[in-house]
């Protein structure tokens with residue numbers, strides 16, 4: 001990896017035009033696992049070429065699925081298509097004794113649930129960042145089902161019970177459970193439901209707040225019998241499910257679109273449209289927040305007939321185009337804990353918006369962000385202070401006072417520049433922070449630099465290319 005700094009200079013112009021972002025990482029990861037678990041050959045279209053998704057592809061291959069990348073002349077070069085022939089009822093047929101999940105907690109946590117109801121043992125490992133993520137939240141319910149775990153991780157010679165690497169020792173005699181999740185986590189929900197798909201009886205998960213519900217829709221598409229309670233907080237699967245191959249198109253990733261949509265809301269004169277993005281309400285909390293802060297946002301939902309005409313099947317996921325037009329400086333916002341799961345990955349970019357807004361914003365109930373690829377709330381408040389905003393993080397709260405005025409090109413606080421006039425920001429090897437800081441450099445008036453921007457490839461390798469598209473359109477060069 002290069003130790004050179006990469007600098008992000010202000011573009012000093014509005015963002016204009018339209019874009020299609022890569023496919024949704026969350027839906028893609030689940031679709032790949034389910035296709036691997038199903039009987040027959042599935043096709044998955046428009047998967048993103050992100051490191052996390054490539055990791056899930058490698059994992060299902062190692063577990064015994066047949067995977068073919070169908071890549072020639074793709075309609076959209078940021079994506080790719082896959083053909084997967086699953087292991088079906090026979091269960092995984094691993095080629096190795098370990099799987100490597102890289103930076104992806106989704107890959108590791110869901111993978112554990114996939115393995116749990118079969119008589120196989122598999123060491124689950126990942127990169128250094130994944131070694132720091134908590135795993136008891138998934139070990140506990142899977143042990144209640146009857147799976148076992150062997151501690152492999154060590155720190156200073158001491159065994160680390162809750163960290164990767166650890167060995168999952170599956171069990172074909174697992175029992176269904178009724179599990180009340182202590183935290184709203186879609187990864188844990190998916191893991192338990194995917195395990196339940198291969199366990200006899202009814203497995204139920206109950207969440208304190210609703211997290212993203214892609215698993216519910218995808219399991220249905222693959223033929224599972226799923227019951228969702230009216231309050232949307234409780235989901236049950238009747239196992240063993242007869243999972244059958246199916247074809248799925250992956251909508252654009254709303255978490256990737258969020259960077260540009262927020263930038264357009266912040267930069268005077270901007271107007272952009274992002275096409276074909278997943279607009280599942282369980283992921284749109286940041287749109288509601290941006291609207292509440294005063295942005296002008298329109299959503300045009302694709303109707304099912306249009307999709308059928310184009311021969312595209314998103315298997316129940318709502319998809320549409322989102323347009324954001326700059327409508328003046330944003331106002332501050334107060335976000336309550338129940339809203340956090342619907343914007344969990346967009347809190348960093350919303351915090352950037354809050355830093356450029358008028359007044360003090362408070363995000364309550366954000367302690368889960370301390371357990372992501374970095375301690376996000378601490379890293380955000382640290383970086384925003386360097387940019388001249390007032391920000392602080394407490395046990396479960398992030399407070400951001402809008403100190404940065406993009407139009408007037410000034411900040412309330414001191415901007416902490418190096419001798420070269422550039423602000424050095426740390427992403428702590430967290431892809432979302434890296435992209436947020438880059439965007440602050442590009443869209444505000446203060447140049448920003450960081451090392452190892454390639455960490456952004458975890459979710460969005462083409463971020464800068466796509467950003468440049470909007471700049472070119474704005475210049476009228478396209």
Ligand code: S3P
Pocket residue numbers: 025026027106184185186187188211212344345368
């Ligand atoms: C994800 C769920 C969220 C999110 C992560 C992806 C998923 O994590 O932060 O980036 O694909 O299910 P939690 O489920 O732990 O909140």
